[in-house]
Amino acid sequence: MTSELDRIDLKMLRLLQNNGRLSNAELAQLVDVSAATCHRRTQRLFEEGYIKSVRAMIEPLKVDRGALVMVGVVLDRSTPESFGAFEKAVAKLSFVLDCNLVAGDFDYFLKIRVRDMADFNRIHGTQLIALPGVRQTRTFFVMKEVVDNAPLNF
Amino acid sequence: MTSELDRIDLKMLRLLQNNGRLSNAELAQLVDVSAATCHRRTQRLFEEGYIKSVRAMIEPLKVDRGALVMVGVVLDRSTPESFGAFEKAVAKLSFVLDCNLVAGDFDYFLKIRVRDMADFNRIHGTQLIALPGVRQTRTFFVMKEVVDNAPLNF
DNA sequence: GATGAAATCCGAGTCAC
DNA sequence: GTGACTCGGATTTCATC
Numbered sequence: 431m432t433s434e435l436d437r438i439d440l441k442m443l444r445l446l447q448n449n450g451r452l453s454n455a456e457l458a459q460l461v462d463v464s465a466a467t468c469h470r471r472t473q474r475l476f477e478e479g480y481i482k483s484v485r486a487m488i489e490p491l492k493v494d495r496g497a498l499v500m501v502g503v504v505l506d507r508s509t510p511e512s513f514g515a516f517e518k519a520v521a522k523l524s525f526v527l528d529c530n531l532v533a534g535d536f537d538y539f540l541k542i543r544v545r546d547m548a549d550f551n552r553i554h555g556t557q558l559i560a561l562p563g564v565r566q567t568r569t570f571f572v573m574k575e576v577v578d579n580a581p582l583n584f
Numbered sequence: 585m586t587s588e589l590d591r592i593d594l595k596m597l598r599l600l601q602n603n604g605r606l607s608n609a610e611l612a613q614l615v616d617v618s619a620a621t622c623h624r625r626t627q628r629l630f631e632e633g634y635i636k637s638v639r640a641m642i643e644p645l646k647v648d649r650g651a652l653v654m655v656g657v658v659l660d661r662s663t664p665e666s667f668g669a670f671e672k673a674v675a676k677l678s679f680v681l682d683c684n685l686v687a688g689d690f691d692y693f694l695k696i697r698v699r700d701m702a703d704f705n706r707i708h709g710t711q712l713i714a715l716p717g718v719r720q721t722r723t724f725f726v727m728k729e730v731v732d733n734a735p736l737n738f
Numbered sequence: 739g740a741t742g743a744a745a746t747c748c749g750a751g752t753c754a755c
Numbered sequence: 756g757t758g759a760c761t762c763g764g765a766t767t768t769c770a771t772c
Binding site: 448498543578582 | 633638647
């Protein structure tokens with residue numbers, strides 16, 4: 431079912447990753463195939479899951495979410511149930527952009543976006559340390575975003 | 585210039601964030617305005633920088649970038665020059681998705697996507713520790729992606 | 739299997755109001 | 756802000772290889 435990608439497919443993926451608003455006609459020109467072929471191929475890239483979605487990237491500052499915070503989390507116990515409960519709860523928190531189970535000094539790393547530091551402190555005190563099984567958290571305030579969500583290179 | 589957003593603009597931003605492929609006609613229906621109005625508003629959201637871009641989200645596994653790694657970096661010296669040199673160099677590394685200057689035990693946190701652990705180890709040895717001013721790095725392999733790049737909530 | 743040309747249809751973009 | 760109009764692109768059909 432999921433067949434291989436040729437160089438045209440790869441080029442389309444890269445172009446769409448950088449500009450999801452490209453019209454089918456434009457894309458067709460850029461990869462040098464007919465509009466019909468381009469349309470069919472694009473559909474396939476969606477159907478077969480190469481493109482998960484197309485999203486507008488919102489400027490955080492413009493919608494009052496200028497503060498970025500990384501949080502390392504250590505759980506009480508390392509049982510499957512603990513991890514499951516934590517993950518289920520964290521997935522519901524709308525301010526959590528990333529949550530990754532990692533190997534090392536922490537169990538999880540969270541990437542969080544909120545209005546400001548005061549907002550984070552409130553959330554930390556009420557929602558983060560209240561997550562199931564949390565033993566301790568370590569907060570890393572982001573002072574400067576050097577690279578944010580760069581496109582995937584492949 | 586950058587005027588306020590009303591509830592219609594906010595709704596449009598949220599809808600476009602979740603589905604950047606929405607046609608103007610569809611979006612107009614969803615927010616209950618005419619197509620012409622919707623078109624003008626969308627243009628404004630782009631022009632005034634509320635929407636930075638629209639991007640296709642590629643499935644990393646499908647393009648052989650299944651390994652995610654968080655790396656904490658400590659620099660030798662904390663001078664503006666050190667930071668500048670590091671940031672300039674790191675911005676050129678295509679496998680770096682995020683790079684943030686943080687307050688705490690590390691100077692920077694990197695989010696990196698590569699093919700696999702072997703690939704990371706090679707890159708770590710040749711490209712990461714070779715970055716200007718790096719004293720030490722701490723690697724956190726991601727064992728499970730619980731939440732990845734969730735849409736911004738506002 | 740794939741493609742591209744042509745035909746149809748519908749939405750983008752612009753106008754007057 | 757809306758409604759109408761035009762034009763171009765999206766989508767389908769079909770012949771072809």
